[in-house]
Amino acid sequence: MTDVERQLDALTRRVEALEEELAIHRLIVRYGLAVDIGDAKHGAEVFAEDGIYDVDIGVMRGRGAVRDMITGARHQEMVGHCAHQIGPAVVEVGGDRAVATGYSRVYLDTRAGTHIYRVSFNRWELEKRDGKWLIARRVTRLLGHDEAKTIFARALSD
16 A cells, blocks of 8 residues: 555545534434434434433433423423523544533523523433434433533543
8 A cells, every 4th residue: 555545545534534523423413403302203213212311300211211201291381482502512432332422401481581590410322323313312411410521521531
């Protein structure tokens, strides 16, 4: 292999790694956009069919459970009045698996004005299946929750 071929090969690997990370960031943001407009189909599609969403108030197993949460009365009351901001995240990709760790904030517009409804620590475990990144497990803990520190400590040691 010539020097130019080695450089081209290295550059190709770097671009592919950047594309994978960008795809993961976009997937996470698409979740937030979908739930903000109450789109259960697209909000659930970012999860693997057997994906787990572990939030401090309960655990949802599978896309159906995520769809149910989005179409549920509690969430639907916020549709059109909430904004999920997710990230930035630290993303580590290893083959067909990745972990993204970062914050999420949910803003809620009420008669009293717009305020921060929720700030959380998040760990997104992703898998690439059939060429597409999906969330295999999301763990989210409210700021101040006993487990929140553990989520970020794992990101620093991964």
